[in-house]
Amino acid sequence: xxxxxxxxxxxxxxxxxxxxxxxxxxxxxxxxxxxxxxxxxxxxxxxxxxxxxxxxxxxxxxxxxxxxxxxxxxxxxxxxxxxxxxxx
Numbered sequence: 827x828x829x830x831x832x833x834x835x836x837x838x839x840x841x842x843x844x845x846x847x848x849x850x851x852x853x854x855x856x857x858x859x860x861x862x863x864x865x866x867x868x869x870x871x872x873x874x875x876x877x878x879x880x881x882x883x884x885x886x887x888x889x890x891x892x893x894x895x896x897x898x899x900x901x902x903x904x905x906x907x908x909x910x911x912x913x914x
């Protein structure tokens with residue numbers, strides 16, 4: 827088995843910690859299909875969502891990053907479209 831030698835870290839800023847946490851919760855629902863080839867770790871640091879993607883090859887990481895950014899863009903666009911509700 828190959829090691830996860832290739833790494834990309836993405837930092838996505840949000841207006842506040844609550845929105846960063848919501849994005850983390852939404853984006854962490856989908857697990858990697860091939861966990862032996864690619865792993866994703868998400869943490870909220872301050873008002874940012876920090877995502878680290880590790881993979882066995884540059885191609886695997888590039889594909890995972892592209893997919894993640896598509897989903898993250900959808901989450902951000904949805905947050906903007908529906909506005910910020912008060913916390914419950």
